[in-house]
Amino acid sequence: MSRQATLRTGVGPRRPGPRARASVARAVLTASATVAAGLAAIPLVYLLIRVLGADADAVLAALVRPRTLELAVSTVGLTAAVAAACLVVGVATAWLLSATDLRGRRAWVVVTTLPLAVPSYVAAFGWVALTPVRGFWGAFLVLTVCNVPLVTLPTLAALRLSNPAHEDVARTLGRSRARAFLEATWQQIRPAALAGTLLVALYVLSDFGAVALMRFEAFTWAIHSAYTSQFDRTLAAALSTVLAAMGIALVWAERRLRGAHARHGSSVASRAPRTPVVLGRWRVPVLLALATVPVGAVAVPGFALGRYLLGRAGTATSVDGADLVGDAATTVGFAAGGALVALALALPIGLLASRYRSRVSAALESASYVGLALPGIVVGLSLVFFSLAVVPALYQTAWMLAFAYGVLFLPKAVGAVRASVDQVEPGLEDVARSLGSTRAAVWSRVTARIAWPGIGAGVLLVALTAMKELPATLLLRPTGTDTLATSLWRLTESAAYGAAAPYALVLVAVAAGPAVLLTRDAVATVRERGEAA
Amino acid sequence: MSELQVRKVVAAYDGAPVLHGVSFTVPSGAFAAVLGPSGSGKSTLLRTIAGLHAPLEGAIVVGGRVLTGPRVAMPPERRRIGIVPQDAALFPHLDVRANVAFGLPRAQRGGARPDELLEMVGLADLAHRMPGELSGGQRHRVALARALAPEPDVILLDEPFSALDASLRAEVRAQIRQVLRRARTTAVLVTHDQDEALSMADIVAVLDQGRLVQVGPPEEIYQEPRSRWLAQFVGGAVVLPGAWRGDAVECALGDVPAHLGAGEVAREGDAVELAIRPEHLTLAPVGEGLGGVADASVDAGADAGTVALVRHVAYFGHDAVVTLDLPGLDEPIEARVLGVHHIRPDAEVRVSVTRPGIAFAAR
Ligand SMILES: Nc1ncnc2c1ncn2[C@@H]1O[C@H](COP(=O)(O)OP(=O)(O)O)[C@@H](O)[C@H]1O
Ligand SMILES: [Mg+2]
Numbered sequence: 099m100s101r102q103a104t105l106r107t108g109v110g111p112r113r114p115g116p117r118a119r120a121s122v123a124r125a126v127l128t129a130s131a132t133v134a135a136g137l138a139a140i141p142l143v144y145l146l147i148r149v150l151g152a153d154a155d156a157v158l159a160a161l162v163r164p165r166t167l168e169l170a171v172s173t174v175g176l177t178a179a180v181a182a183a184c185l186v187v188g189v190a191t192a193w194l195l196s197a198t199d200l201r202g203r204r205a206w207v208v209v210t211t212l213p214l215a216v217p218s219y220v221a222a223f224g225w226v227a228l229t230p231v232r233g234f235w236g237a238f239l240v241l242t243v244c245n246v247p248l249v250t251l252p253t254l255a256a257l258r259l260s261n262p263a264h265e266d267v268a269r270t271l272g273r274s275r276a277r278a279f280l281e282a283t284w285q286q287i288r289p290a291a292l293a294g295t296l297l298v299a300l301y302v303l304s305d306f307g308a309v310a311l312m313r314f315e316a317f318t319w320a321i322h323s324a325y326t327s328q329f330d331r332t333l334a335a336a337l338s339t340v341l342a343a344m345g346i347a348l349v350w351a352e353r354r355l356r357g358a359h360a361r362h363g364s365s366v367a368s369r370a371p372r373t374p375v376v377l378g379r380w381r382v383p384v385l386l387a388l389a390t391v392p393v394g395a396v397a398v399p400g401f402a403l404g405r406y407l408l409g410r411a412g413t414a415t416s417v418d419g420a421d422l423v424g425d426a427a428t429t430v431g432f433a434a435g436g437a438l439v440a441l442a443l444a445l446p447i448g449l450l451a452s453r454y455r456s457r458v459s460a461a462l463e464s465a466s467y468v469g470l471a472l473p474g475i476v477v478g479l480s481l482v483f484f485s486l487a488v489v490p491a492l493y494q495t496a497w498m499l500a501f502a503y504g505v506l507f508l509p510k511a512v513g514a515v516r517a518s519v520d521q522v523e524p525g526l527e528d529v530a531r532s533l534g535s536t537r538a539a540v541w542s543r544v545t546a547r548i549a550w551p552g553i554g555a556g557v558l559l560v561a562l563t564a565m566k567e568l569p570a571t572l573l574l575r576p577t578g579t580d581t582l583a584t585s586l587w588r589l590t591e592s593a594a595y596g597a598a599a600p601y602a603l604v605l606v607a608v609a610a611g612p613a614v615l616l617t618r619d620a621v622a623t624v625r626e627r628g629e630a631a
Numbered sequence: 632m633s634e635l636q637v638r639k640v641v642a643a644y645d646g647a648p649v650l651h652g653v654s655f656t657v658p659s660g661a662f663a664a665v666l667g668p669s670g671s672g673k674s675t676l677l678r679t680i681a682g683l684h685a686p687l688e689g690a691i692v693v694g695g696r697v698l699t700g701p702r703v704a705m706p707p708e709r710r711r712i713g714i715v716p717q718d719a720a721l722f723p724h725l726d727v728r729a730n731v732a733f734g735l736p737r738a739q740r741g742g743a744r745p746d747e748l749l750e751m752v753g754l755a756d757l758a759h760r761m762p763g764e765l766s767g768g769q770r771h772r773v774a775l776a777r778a779l780a781p782e783p784d785v786i787l788l789d790e791p792f793s794a795l796d797a798s799l800r801a802e803v804r805a806q807i808r809q810v811l812r813r814a815r816t817t818a819v820l821v822t823h824d825q826d827e828a829l830s831m832a833d834i835v836a837v838l839d840q841g842r843l844v845q846v847g848p849p850e851e852i853y854q855e856p857r858s859r860w861l862a863q864f865v866g867g868a869v870v871l872p873g874a875w876r877g878d879a880v881e882c883a884l885g886d887v888p889a890h891l892g893a894g895e896v897a898r899e900g901d902a903v904e905l906a907i908r909p910e911h912l913t914l915a916p917v918g919e920g921l922g923g924v925a926d927a928s929v930d931a932g933a934d935a936g937t938v939a940l941v942r943h944v945a946y947f948g949h950d951a952v953v954t955l956d957l958p959g960l961d962e963p964i965e966a967r968v969l970g971v972h973h974i975r976p977d978a979e980v981r982v983s984v985t986r987p988g989i990a991f992a993a994r
Contacts, residue, residue, distance in 0.1 A: 523718075523720060525716045525718065525720040526720050526722060528678070528681070528683050528707070528714065528716070528720075529714060529716060529720050529774075529777075529778075530722075530733065531682075531683065531706070531707040531708050532681050532682075532683070532707050532708070532710070532712055532713055532714045532778075532783075533708075533713065533733050533734030533777070533778070533780075533781060534708045534709070534734050534781060535708055535733075535734075536706070536708055539708075543733075544722060547724050548722075548723060548724050
């Protein structure tokens, strides 16, 4: 009792010291992170302001008419169908790749993740150009084949961490192979598979290019046409809020699951190799099944590209090399600007989250996730409203577009900053200080030096992703300029497939970079097992 | 020259107290060990000395310079106190030589000093290796060289050997001890390993839940523990309830010669707890036909001592720990003996005590 009393009085007098200095650094960082999170929140906040400020009857009319319900049903239906298909196909693929005696598994991992390198509207371009598939089934097909790897990759990683002994034990206790998989292994990989599935759902919810090319009336397309053709801004804004709410609900679900995953995950990779399941006479059907998705996502668009680039090269008078180069330069410029904006916003948030964990830093980090939940069309539209009303000078300027990219891809950038700085153990910074370096010197000599490669890779990833962005770019790009994505969309919309093909080719090359990054780890994983087996 | 004084340090994290007024002094050039169980506040103490954690109260004085005190809080980079963390924490982006040179003024980084230090820790050949290419023991020697490079007044080691495997640990300990002796740097090692503290240090300070419970030379800590807890924590002890008989304790082992622990008072017949080191118990065979001829290491006088039942024998090669059931005791006791050829589970043995125990008033 008395000791506690003296302790309490000990806290009383305040004095400057390391504590005070540390709290100054922390306060500066917190302030910058708050500003950054505030900027990132502009699209969502302004959208709400716009909707709440509009004529309440008009908003209500827009929301409760049957057409909105129809759109919601189509969008939710498409999202659920694609997510379910990706879950089943992705888990089956991951299992085939890791648990069977398939030959050439490393090559198969690469092949099955190739679809990540094909933007969904490029795949849609291929299907639209070659086949009469349209509407729900067209969108379903294209979005499914493009997104299966988002489930395959995390499931593969989780399978590696899962302990095959559980399944063996279940078998010895009388379960069939399928039952044993369900009762033992599935429990271990479920969080990863579901997290991947939710990413798929988010992607479908926000996809604009594929549904538009397939003429499937999803929310994103309806928002776009409300804004461009009917010029009904209140309707567009009201629809956007509904879409944003769905996105936020999905991100919330995804984060909850991820938390559960962290608790579940075993940090010890089991060394015991899984006894491979012998495919036997199933080998050929399995190979065909594995090839289906890459064929749909890569071979069909590839064939369309080949046909229009080679076969009709002479007749494709509308292909203009100078246009293509000009668009590519514009795309790179916008994307680089967006990546720098994302980095500037991400640095304080990521640093704070990594170095000073607290409720505030967690809240700021969550706020930066807004970009993940908001479809590009919503961010684009909200920033159109925002720039027109608040900063007209920036309306349809490269600045506003770069800012939109910055907000949309902020989660990626924050993740990169945070993971890279997390790598720098605080112990290193302590040692550096005790060796005579000031706080600033520690940052430049140790923290930044170690974290830089990871942050740099993250920025590059953001830039490459931004180069493919379509819906926000359509709304925000300066009048008269085109990026690779908008040109491809415009030309495909007007059925100028020959002219569109070169754009599609360049975009696939752009998308290949991030895909390779994602695939590398998975390939390494499989190599290990292949050698052990 | 660079005597380290820690005065009444009170430290907390977000209001949760961790150190409750810790004071001790390490003479210049001496090697002190702070021994305490995990969570007792050892790392916090080191971080406070290094200026990496601000205490609520108390002072840190090195060689007469006040580093932490009322209205004084010198930042860590100006304290001239080096640290060697548990995981060595080598900078992963720098090679061995650049790690060692990190704390030197820019002009000296290319000079001879880093090479001298690498020579001193016996790693001159590895100057251009990256940290990932070193073994655990080598990493700690680099971390030590790095900490010594700017010639600090005090060097702090936070459980530097606990990440090493047992076979390597003794060797690295001896190497580091030798390097520190030669450098004549005042050093503080914190550890939860009593062997490490007792074998390396000139002074041992035992920390329990944020309080120093005893400070002294290793022999004193081992031979005259101030409390029953200390007797058990440092070196292990068999603790038996009994009654004080002036110069002995009457307990399950009979009348065992003993003295009272420092500061303890007891009157004839008071209830006390007797602490005996396991190696101060000897075992002799009872009767015949239990395993042949008595072993040479077992004392003569086969009828002396209390008869106990062997429950379990853990054989370690150089010695063995025998778990015994004593009549009238709920808990088994452990004896550490050299030869065990005749001792088998379920055999009966006679237990006797070779050195006086220490008695503490029972609570
Ligand atoms: N950064 C921290 N924040 C809050 N509590 C801490 C922190 N570091 C240590 N503690 C708590 O302080 C106590 C002492 O920790 P520590 O000094 O690391 O002990 P030791 O090094 O002896 O194991 C423990 O109860 C621990 O949980
Ligand atoms: Mg510790």
